[in-house]
């Protein structure tokens with residue numbers, strides 16, 4: 005389950021970013037997860053809750069924003085959105101898609117109390 009490792013690295017990022025700051029706790033962690041990243045949000049939330057226990061992120065809620073997969077079609081020259089890596093071009097049906105985005109996992113914002 006790579007979500008456990010991911011959850012751990014998110015907690016590490018939160019700890020790194022809050023080091024030396026004086027506030028009560030982190031209440032929300034905003035995340036961007038690309039549609040092509042093969043991360044299961046439910047599993048990530050579950051892993052995060054246990055990885056955060058006893059840290060500054062204990063009890064924080066993960067706010068997950070899914071970003072679409074994007075690709076460039078070498079056949080018709082369009083930039084298109086795809087839901088999976090194996091998708092064909094929604095405009096022309098070609099399989100010659102080059103994935104250009106949508107596999108990121110990024111902490112974008114922390115809300116603290």
Ligand SMILES: [Zn+2]
Pocket residue numbers: 077078079080081082093094095096097098
């Ligand atoms: Zn196309």
